[in-house]
Each structure stands twice: as structure tokens, then as C-alpha cells.
Amino acid sequence: MIDTSPSLALVLAIVVLITVGVYLLLERSLTRVLLGFIAMSNGINLLFLVAGGAAGGAPITGQTAPEDMSDPLPQFMILTAIVLTMGISAFLLAMAYRSWQLNRHDEVQDDLEDRRVARRAAADLAAFEDSDTEVTTTLDEDAASAHDEMGGDRS
Structure with a gap:
């Protein structure tokens, strides 16, 4: 009988890599x-x-018996995932570099629309109501507090 249980070291490496990846994605x-x-x-x-x-064995007919062959599907999925990861990483790297050129930092700033939605949700207001007359701060004040290049508040 062939032992198909995974190595504990591989399982631990998977858990650590995915955990660290999720933690860093939230930054x-x-x-x-x-x-x-x-x-991740x-x-x-x-x-x-x-x-x-x-x-x-190699999944090549004639070189390996069918019962001894590896499943090529996981290998194909990993190869595809590597190519996609490289493309997305290049895009993220280009965005970080452009942000550094423009702002001298690569932090993602708050979106004013997200703040408005969060403020309305906290006040338990309906989404279809006009918020222009109910908001205590102006759009310029929100923009000044979200703009952190000059040391503004990010609350």
C-alpha cells in the first residue's frame, strides 16, 4: 500500500505561507x-x-505504466497559477512604483465615497436619501482629512 499522506513539514509550510499572505494582504x-x-x-x-x-512517473504514454503515472492536472494548475501570479505581481509592482513616484509613499488612501457609505451605515440611514443636506462636513473637509501627504488625519 502506498502512503499518500502529506508531509507535516509541507502542511506547516502551507499554513504559514497562507497565514502570512492573508495578514500582509490586509495592510x-x-x-x-x-x-x-x-x-499566499x-x-x-x-x-x-x-x-x-x-x-x-512522468505522465507520458509508453514511458510509464498508467497505474504509476502522476496526475498532470495539479502540475498544470500550478504552472498556470505561477504565470498568473507573475502577471499580477508585475501589475502591483508597477502601481507601487508609480505611487512612490507621485506621493513618496505607496500607501492606499481612503476613498471619500467609502467614508460616506460608512457614515451613513453608522447612522442607520437609508441608501436612497439625499445626504447633501444631512452631512456635517463638506467634501473639501473630507478630502483634506483623507489627503495624508501633508500630514492630515486619516480617521
């Missing part, structure tokens, strides 16, 4: 988001590798 810095995305995708690739079962 505001695009560089940390990029590192989190890469760590590597953890998921390892998960595909472990889920693929025990290693076998």
Missing part, C-alpha cells in the same frame, strides 16, 4: 500587499502539490 502599503499576494500564492501552489497525491 495599506502596496509593497506589503504584493509580498502577501506572493506568499506560493502557499496555494504547495496546497495543489500536496493535493495532487503521491509522486509518480
